[in-house]
Amino acid sequence: MSGYILCQTKRAQTPFYIENISTNIYSLEELCYYVYHNLYLVDPSLINENLCRWIESELKLVSLAGKLRSHLGKYADAEDIFYPLFKEINFLSHEELKDLSAKLTVLNGESRLMRLKKKGDALMENGMYVNAIHSYQEVISEAEADLSSTEILEGAEHRKVRQYGYHNLGCAYAHLFQMENALENFRNAFYVEMDLEELKTYLIALKSVRNREEYEKTLEEMMVPQDIREAVSRTMEEFSHVENPSVNQKEIDDILTDLTRDYHRSTGS
Numbered sequence: 001m002s003g004y005i006l007c008q009t010k011r012a013q014t015p016f017y018i019e020n021i022s023t024n025i026y027s028l029e030e031l032c033y034y035v036y037h038n039l040y041l042v043d044p045s046l047i048n049e050n051l052c053r054w055i056e057s058e059l060k061l062v063s064l065a066g067k068l069r070s071h072l073g074k075y076a077d078a079e080d081i082f083y084p085l086f087k088e089i090n091f092l093s094h095e096e097l098k099d100l101s102a103k104l105t106v107l108n109g110e111s112r113l114m115r116l117k118k119k120g121d122a123l124m125e126n127g128m129y130v131n132a133i134h135s136y137q138e139v140i141s142e143a144e145a146d147l148s149s150t151e152i153l154e155g156a157e158h159r160k161v162r163q164y165g166y167h168n169l170g171c172a173y174a175h176l177f178q179m180e181n182a183l184e185n186f187r188n189a190f191y192v193e194m195d196l197e198e199l200k201t202y203l204i205a206l207k208s209v210r211n212r213e214e215y216e217k218t219l220e221e222m223m224v225p226q227d228i229r230e231a232v233s234r235t236m237e238e239f240s241h242v243e244n245p246s247v248n249q250k251e252i253d254d255i256l257t258d259l260t261r262d263y264h265r266s267t268g269s
Contacts, residue, residue: 012058019045021126028059032091035082038126039103040118047081048072064088078104113142113161120168124175132172139165163192167201179209196228203232 015024018034020041025031035042049072056065067084082104086092092100107115120135143162170185186202189195203224207215219229 010059012054014054014058016051016054016058020123020131021128028055028061028064028085028089029091032085032089035085036092036096036100038122039078039082039107040115040122041126042078042081043119061088078107111157111161113139113158116142117161117164117168120165120172124168124172129172129175133169133176136165136169136172140169159192163189163195163198166192167198170201170205174205179205183209196225199224200228200231200235203228204235207232207236 052065123132166189173182190198
C-alpha cells in the first residue's frame with residue numbers, strides 16, 4: 001500500500017494484520033483502500049471475528065462490526081461485505097461506486113475456480129509469490145478433480161483454467177528463482193491444450209537456464225515447429241541485445257512478466 005489517505009475515523013493503536021499481503025493497517029480508510037484494490041483477496045483470512053473485534057475495540061465502530069459479524073460463517077454476496085465498509089466513511093466517489101458495482105457483478109458470476117485463479121493473480125501483483133503458488137496449486141488440484149465429473153463443455157472450461165494455473169504457477173516459481181519448478185509447470189501448461197503460446201513460454205524459460213545442447217535436444221524431442229523456434233530466438237534477442245547472451249534472473253523475470261501480460265490480454269482472463 002502506498003500514498004496518503006486522510007483518516008476520518010479513529011486510528012488504531014494496535015494494527016490489524018492482513019495475512020494475504022503481510023501488511024499492518026491502522027485505519028478504516030486503509031482497510032477500504034485494500035479491499036477496493038484487491039477484491040479477490042477478500043476472504044475468510046480477512047473477514048472474520050478478529051477483524052470485527054478490531055473494528056469494534058480499536059476503531060470504536062460498534063455498528064459496523066455488528067453488520068460484518070452478521071455475515072460471518074455463512075454465504076453472503078460480496079456486496080454484503082464491501083458496501084458497509086465503504087458507506088461508513090463515504091470512501092468512494094459516485095464513479096468509483098459504479099466501477100465497483102460492475103466488478104462485483106462479474107465476481108459474483110464467476111466460478112470458484114476462476115475466483116481462486118484471480119486470487120493467485122492478485123497475490124502475484126502484490127509480490128506474494130509463495131501465497132500465489134498455494135492458490136495456483138489449489139486451482140490445478142480442483143480443476144483436475146472436477147474434470148472426471150463434468151460435461152464436455154464444462155470440462156473444456158476446467159482445462160483452460162488448469163492451463164492458466166500451470167502457466168502462472170511457473171511464473172511464480174520463476175520469481176522465486178526456482179527455475180526447475182518453473183520449467184515443469186510451463187511444460188505442463190503446454191500439454192494441457194497443446195497451446196503454442198504456452199510452448200513458446202516454456203522454450204524461452206528453457207533456453208534461459210539450459211545449455212545449447214540440451215535446448216536443441218528438447219526442440220527435436222518435442223518436434224517444435226520452425227516458426228516457434230524463430231519466435232523464441234527473436235524474443236531472447238530483444239532482451240539481450242548481444243549474440244549468445246548469458247541471461248540473468250532479472251531478464252528472465254522481465255521476459256516472463258511481459259509474456260504473462262500479453263497472454264492474459266489475449267485470453268481475456
